[in-house]
Amino acid sequence: MDQKQLIERIVAEVVARMNAAAPAAAHAPASGGAAGSGASLPPAEVAKLIDHTMLRPEAPTAAFDKLCAEALKHGFYSVCVNSSRVAYVARKLQGSEVRVCSVVGFPLGAMTRSAKAFETREAIADGAAEIDMVINIGLLASGDTHGVEEDIRFVRRATRGTTVLKVIIETALLTQEQKVLACEIAKKAGADFVKTCTGFSGGGASVEDIALMRRVVGKEMGVKASGGIRTYKAAVALIEAGASRIGSAASVAIVTGAESTGTY
Numbered sequence: 410m411d412q413k414q415l416i417e418r419i420v421a422e423v424v425a426r427m428n429a430a431a432p433a434a435a436h437a438p439a440s441g442g443a444a445g446s447g448a449s450l451p452p453a454e455v456a457k458l459i460d461h462t463m464l465r466p467e468a469p470t471a472a473f474d475k476l477c478a479e480a481l482k483h484g485f486y487s488v489c490v491n492s493s494r495v496a497y498v499a500r501k502l503q504g505s506e507v508r509v510c511s512v513v514g515f516p517l518g519a520m521t522r523s524a525k526a527f528e529t530r531e532a533i534a535d536g537a538a539e540i541d542m543v544i545n546i547g548l549l550a551s552g553d554t555h556g557v558e559e560d561i562r563f564v565r566r567a568t569r570g571t572t573v574l575k576v577i578i579e580t581a582l583l584t585q586e587q588k589v590l591a592c593e594i595a596k597k598a599g600a601d602f603v604k605t606c607t608g609f610s611g612g613g614a615s616v617e618d619i620a621l622m623r624r625v626v627g628k629e630m631g632v633k634a635s636g637g638i639r640t641y642k643a644a645v646a647l648i649e650a651g652a653s654r655i656g657s658a659a660s661v662a663i664v665t666g667a668e669s670t671g672t673y
Contacts, residue, residue: 416589419624450645452664453484458648460510460539460633461485461660463494464608470497477501479661487539489656491515492532499536511537513564516609518543518579522563529567539573540564541604541633541656544595546579549587554594561598575602575633575654578622581612588618592625602654606636613637616650623651639669 461480463472473490477498480488487508488498495511502509511532514525522545529540542564548556561576568574576598578591592603603622605614613636622632634647635656644655644663655663662669 413586416586416593419589420585420621422624450648452641455641455644455648455655456484456660456664457486458653458655459485459644459660459663460487460489460541460635460654460656462489462635462656462658464489464491464512464515464658466491473498474501477507480507481505483661483664485660486654489539489541492528492535492537495532495537496535508538509536510539510541511535512577512607513540513542515541515543515577516607518545518577519547522560525560526563526567529564529572533568533572537572539575540568541575541577543577543579543607544591546582549583549591549594554590557591558594558598561595561600565599573601574599575604575631576600577604577607577635579607579610580605580615580618581610581636585621588621589625592622596626596630600630602631602633604633604635604654604656608636614647614652616646619647619650619652638663641666 461476463476473494476488485507487510489510490498492511492513495509499509513528514520525542532540544557545560565574576595578588580588583591595603603626605618606612614634619632619634626632631653632651633654633656634652638644638655638657639659639662641663647655657663659669661667
């Protein structure tokens, strides 16, 4: 079976599974959970899977003070920030269990792979324990799978194997076949996670995309859902579909049931 046939088979399997599950879900009884959502995963457990995120370019320093305070209060897995803010939040979180995550090549992914590798090394030196890099989407769209793989490998080498690497494939801009291909390339290049979206190119995380990505990468890799996740119910649905991490700026709303008006 060649690569194209494999991609078509995976897409067909996931779509069939989602279609079969939809009627059952429509008639399933609610089963408790926060705010009557029907989900059973406790909010405190969801919090442990959240990368609490602040990536707005206009965000002032006070926003990062608040970000860190919220992460400490609610027990979020990490805070996720642009690389220029890594050193600051690392100092704020020093001595805690909350990790620091930095985005790289964000949000376009269109810079050189050497630039992404340099940014990665600086972010790690400043205190980042995890790196979320954006792939070169234009190369993927052009069918240059080798170029996409080398882009990821440059960053993978920059992490020196000691820092978690998540690869943002920007699902909103891809076909189903391209999503499968991007996940396969990330897996081959040695990434630890694949991730849905930057949140800056439209669209957002969907149950269908998470199920597809999980089917491609299997159990050995993580899958991060990000983009438009603003409620507990939505977060749990994505986790049940296969997400092992959630990225959101609405993390507090997710775990407390408060209203959120954010877009990430």
